[in-house]
Amino acid sequence: MGTNVNQSAPPFPPLPLSSKARRxxxxxxxxxxxxxxxxxxxxxxxxxxxxxxxxPVEECADITRQIFADPARGRAALQYDTTSGLRDLRRELLAHLARLEGVDASSLGFTAEQIVLTTGSQQALYLVGDALVDPGDIVIAGNPSYFVYTGTLASLGAEVLPVPMDQDGMDVEAVATLLARLDREGKLGRVKLIYCTSYFDNPTGLTLSLERRRRLVEIVRRYSAHHRILILEDAAYRELRYDGPALPSMKAMDPENLYTIISHTFSKPFAPGLKLGYTAMPDDLLHAVLQQKGNHDFGSANLTQHIALQALRDGSYDxxxxxxxxxxxxxxxxxxxxxxxxxxxxxxxxxxxxxxxxxxxxxxxxxxxxxxxxxxxxxxxxxxxxxxxxxxxxxxxxxxxxxxxxxxxxxxxxxxxxxxxxxxxxxxxxxxxxxxxxxxxxxxxxxxxxxxxxxxxxxxxxxxxxxxxx
Ligand SMILES: Cc1ncc(COP(=O)(O)O)c(C=O)c1O
CATH class of the missing domain: 3.90.1150.10 (Aspartate Aminotransferase, domain 1)
Structure with missing residues (x-):
């Protein structure tokens, strides 16, 4: 009996990795x-x-001491919370976003219920991609772009189509031209997302101009007749603004909360060690994202969320x-x-x-x-x-x-x-x-x-x- 064992073959059978792992x-x-x-x-x-x-070492030490000085608070912080994250923090963040936009929270077009707290904004970017992109689907992004996310999209099997960048950020007329061409080629149905780091981009440092923000929202509405194409606005660096005007986000130009997603993070303006991000998105997408997040972790670290909540409330964040x-x-x-x-x-x-x-x-x-x-x-x-x-x-x-x-x-x-x-x-x-x-x-x-x-x-x-x- 016995098979002919090839001397040079490894001593164990190969591991059949998933196509995603191989991508x-x-x-x-x-x-x-x-x-x-x-x-x-x-x-x-x-x-x-x-x-x-x-x-913010002293601030976090102080906040953590206060959380654990109160046994009820300490227990709450050490317990699981929901998949969406701590409701009080989402409410506080809604008010914070309204301040960044310079408007009243009631005119934002979304509520705390459409905000999800994630393990860094990277998890939100990933989950949005995961909820929308099948292999072969198209995502449009600036060229150059934030390399970690284009890598994530590649692993999801997305075809990332580039548009150029100039001093005013992503060339949105090139986006319109590209969408028109994809439409002619019968590929518009595959376009899911336009990814744009609209404030002080990584890697270029460039910001999308006010005029282009308005135009990009117009463009996605125009090409969304049969299915909605979403703008994924990555605002990771928004609050690190040294000069120039505080621009409104594209989310603020989408009062029905239908065409835009905006992701923010505590990593850049506060501390990456908290690994906490928050993202506002359309209701139907939120539902799909929460199902995926349920599979990931059914909620990000709760202690971190309690620290962030107090930092916002007591002014140490600002x-x-x-x-x-x-x-x-x-x-x-x-x-x-x-x-x-x-x-x-x-x-x-x-x-x-x-x-x-x-x-x-x-x-x-x-x-x-x-x-x-x-x-x-x-x-x-x-x-x-x-x-x-x-x-x-x-x-x-x-x-x-x-x-x-x-x-x-x-x-x-x-x-x-x-x-x-x-x-x-x-x-x-x-x-x-x-x-x-x-x-x-x-x-x-x-x-x-x-x-x-x-x-x-x-x-x-x-x-x-x-x-x-x-
Ligand atoms: C443009 C951009 N988006 C998102 C992230 C993700 O950061 P985090 O997951 O820590 O929020 C980074 C991190 O460097 C980034 O540069």
Whole structure:
């Protein structure tokens, strides 16, 4: 008896992973973290983390003491709550959202019942995708876009179609053109979502202009004759605003609560360790999202929700946002001043001037390769500075190419004293890359098309990877 056992075969049968698991690419966050750990002197302008020096440690210690000084409150905080989350907190957040919009809560178009509390806003983004997207469905997103979410969409099997970004954020006329084309091709039925980081975008720092907000809402209404297409407005950085007007959200332009979802988080304006997000959405979507959340965790951490509730009620949340705005504004000014001072003047070398958030997006002449495999990234590590290669943030064009001449800098986590030396080091490497000698030795990647400047129909995002929750 007995089968013929092949000597080179593994000693156990293969594991049949799900198609979703097989679609899910590794996040290069691990590579960036390992690089930072192996190079202790490195100035890390890559990490999208918030500043450890401004985390609300005393406020949270105080709040937690108060919660546990009262046994009834302590017991409530240590018990499960509902899948939607603590009702008092959702009510408080409704009032908070109304303040952000500058309107009365009664005119928001949704109530506390249409708000769900999630484990970070990432869980809400995931659940919305999960509730709406079947493999092969289409999601439209800016190019570049928040890489973690495009990675999530790829793992759900979505086809992420890119539209360009400019100084006013996502090019919404390109969205209209794309929808018209999909309609002609009979594919409109597959379009589920338009994903837009409307305030101080990750990775570009850009904000969607007021006019474009209105127009995008109009566009989705127009193309929603047979099924509703939803705008997923990711407002993670909204409250980190250093100058410029406080713009209303697209949610505020949707008084019937039919076409828009808005997700917020405590991670950026307060503390990511709470891992708490809140999202308002149409009723029918909410129902589907809650069913999915029931499968995930049937409710996010309740203690965290009690801490957030008190921080909102006793004013420590608002005071903390003021502290952060003050401190990040100074860091934003420092990084932009250092770039003005140290970056070489060269055609094709530009960067964004964000009015909020944590990121500056740098564009280099097309012949410079900023990717992890390219000479510039390696040289930066040798010079002791790290950035996020911009190619992580792009969808491929029709020929499968992605631009490799951009990079993302973050002034979030870096110590203020390291900003000038970090930019000096980066500028030295850029000078080296722009020098005629380097021009000869680094061949320009073929067939490159700058998606940041031209609408292009992308392929699925399956090949994209992302540098993690950043
Ligand atoms: C644009 C954007 N959206 C969402 C998130 C998710 O953050 P969290 O899950 O901590 O709320 C992040 C985190 O970096 C982000 O940059």
């Amino acid at each position: 899910t690419a590794e996040q290069p966050i691990s590579f960036l973290i390992t690089t930072a750990l192996h190079n202790p002197g490195l100035i890390n302008l890559a990490a999208g983390l918030v500043d450890p020096l401004t985390l 005071r903390h946002v003021d502290v952060l705005v003050h401190s990040y504004r100074a860091k934003r000014d420092a990084i932009l001043a250092a770039m003005d001072r140290y970056m070489p003047k060269a055609d094709g070398l530009t960067w964004t001037h964000p009015h909020g958030g944590l990121y500056v997006w740098l564009t280099l002449p097309e012949r410079v390769d900023t990717s992890r495999q390219g000479p510039m990234f390696q040289s930066c590590i040798a010079h002791g500075v790290m950035y996020v290669p911009g190619d992580y943030c792009f969808q491929p064009d029709e020929s499968g190419k992605i631009p490799r001449n951009h990079l993302r800098l973050s002034f979030g986590q870096v110590d203020p004293s390291q900003i000038v030396p970090g930019i000096e080091r980066l500028a030295a490497v850029i000078k080296e890359q722009l020098s005629p000698a380097s021009e000869q030795s680094s061949p320009a990647p073929e067939g490159r098309k700058n998606l940041a400047h031209g609408a292009s129909r992308g392929k699925t995002a399956e090949a994209t990877t992302s540098p993690g929750g950043a």
